[in-house]
Amino acid sequence: MTVVKWGRRALMGGMAAAMLTLAAPLAAQSIAGGYRVEGRNPDGSAYRGTVAIGEQGAMVHLSWRVGGQSYDGTGTRNGDIIWIDWGAEYPVVYVRMPNGELHGTWANGRALERLIP
Missing domain, CATH: 2.40.128.120 (Quinohemoprotein amine dehydrogenase alpha subunit, domain 2)
Structure with a gap:
């Protein structure tokens, strides 16, 4: 059960990191x-x-x-x-x-x- 919880946390942490990575370019999108x-x-x-x-x-x-x-x-x-x-x-x-x-x-x-x- 501990492995499942750790796996879920790792998955959620990885998803959060991916979302931040994808969101960063949108905020910095060129206005030129x-x-x-x-x-x-x-x-x-x-x-x-x-x-x-x-x-x-x-x-x-x-x-x-x-x-x-x-x-x-x-x-x-x-x-x-x-x-x-x-x-x-x-x-x-x-x-x-x-x-x-x-x-x-x-x-x-x-x-x-x-x-x-």
């Missing part, structure tokens, strides 16, 4: 690439455009093209949270969603943005 952007300004007006994201380690670079204007920002990534300084008083803060979209806020939470791969 092109996105459509849909957002809402602090005044409530909507905007659309495109965003290109480059990633090197924890460093992230974004280039927005919205309404004929361009904006650039750089920042860091910690798992699924991305902080981007784009020259405004407050950064853009995104959360990577399970479907690959990035949902963010800017203007100290008064504006919203969604990046769609």
Whole structure:
């Protein structure tokens, strides 16, 4: 009976380790690439455009093209949270969603943005 219990524990421990190994790459999945952007300004007006994201380690670079204007920002990534300084008083803060979209806020939470791969 002791052998069975030990075998079960070993099996459960091995399964837990395998699940952690499989989960780790998902959390670190690259966000680099092109996105459509849909957002809402602090005044409530909507905007659309495109965003290109480059990633090197924890460093992230974004280039927005919205309404004929361009904006650039750089920042860091910690798992699924991305902080981007784009020259405004407050950064853009995104959360990577399970479907690959990035949902963010800017203007100290008064504006919203969604990046769609």
